[in-house]
Amino acid sequence: MEIVVRLDVVLAQRKMKSKDLDEAIGISVQNLSLLKSGKVKGLRFSTLARICEVLECQPGDLLEAVVVP
Numbered sequence: 471m472e473i474v475v476r477l478d479v480v481l482a483q484r485k486m487k488s489k490d491l492d493e494a495i496g497i498s499v500q501n502l503s504l505l506k507s508g509k510v511k512g513l514r515f516s517t518l519a520r521i522c523e524v525l526e527c528q529p530g531d532l533l534e535a536v537v538v539p
Contacts, residue, residue, distance in 0.1 A: 471535055471536065471538065472535070472536050472538045473533055473534070474533070474534045474535075475505060475507075475510075476532055476533070478506050480527055480532055481506075481525070484525055491521070491524060495517065495520040518532070
């Protein structure tokens with residue numbers, strides 16, 4: 471099983487740019503880019519909670535478990 475980050479999809483649905491999100495949650499552009507691409511090994515719950523607060527979504531909207539054959 472693999473976890474897929476759908477942050478780019480949620481940002482597009484909210485018509486929000488990455489730059490606006492990084493300013494709102496206080497995360498660097500580089501770290502947000504790594505998160506969007508799924509190249510992070512971990513994510514703090516506090517960061518996830520702040521992203522969900524700003525985007526008005528649930529963690530399940532951002533993360534999806536995908537079965538890899």
